[in-house]
Amino acid sequence: MAHRPDHKPRSGGAPSRRTAARLAAVQALYQLELSDGSADAVVREFGQHRLGHEIDGADYGEADRDLFGDLVRNVTADRAELDRVLGTALSAEWSVDRLETVLRAILRAGAYELSSRRDVPPRVILNEYVDIADAFFSGKETGLVNGVLDRLARTLRPDEFEGPKRDPSATAG
Incomplete structure (x- = not known):
């Protein structure tokens, strides 16, 4: 691949x-x-x-x-725990299992970095994984990655992630 x-x-x-x-x-x-x-x-x-x-x-x-x-x-x-965390950022209609395999890998890696790699600023993590999604997909998947990881960053690292909250609900599921 x-x-x-x-x-x-x-x-x-x-x-x-x-x-x-x-x-x-x-x-x-x-x-x-x-x-x-x-x-x-x-x-x-x-x-x-x-x-x-x-x-x-x-x-x-x-x-x-x-x-x-x-x-x-x-x-x-940590896949099971990452999937649980990702599930909180996806819309009710979507589960991690419903996501395409590459998309799951992107989101799991981004969720891991947000939850465990405090040495990397959350905006860097978001930008990196949005770029990676863009390398694989040409459709709405990039927006979904942005929306889901944005929600997680604001939940997991709110003190580091300031600025106006966007509503990524249209892209998170």
């Missing part, structure tokens, strides 16, 4: 090492959901064969390997 080859980061340049780690983590989480592999095995596979390489026209770029491993291992380990 590769991101859209025509997609360029908003900055216009090559993705940062942390951005590359997040993008690769979403791809690894997708792979894990479709296979019986372990998080450690997938982290090793990506480290040996994907990170820093170009595959099928997709440049995996040099990634922050520590962040990549943290995301893959902890999102996998």
Whole structure:
């Protein structure tokens, strides 16, 4: 699975090492959901064969390997709790299980960072995962990622996430 080859980061340049780690983590989480592999095995596979390489026209770029491993291992380990948290930010008509697999991986990774990575500002997390959604989707999914992660940021880290509250209900389900 590769991101859209025509997609360029908003900055216009090559993705940062942390951005590359997040993008690769979403791809690894997708792979894990479709296979019986372990998080450690997938982290090793990506480290040996994907990170820093170009595959099928997709440049995996040099990634922050520590962040990549943290995301893959902890999102996998905490999946049930992350799904519960995500469920609070989705509309009543939607459950995490109804979401497309890549979209679930994006939201789980974003929810993990918002809940556990206090070293990263919430607006950075939102921007990163909205960009990642944009790399995979061309429809309403990007708005859904923005709406759901915005709700979670305001709930999980209200002291760090100031500004007017938007109503993302039209995009969160």
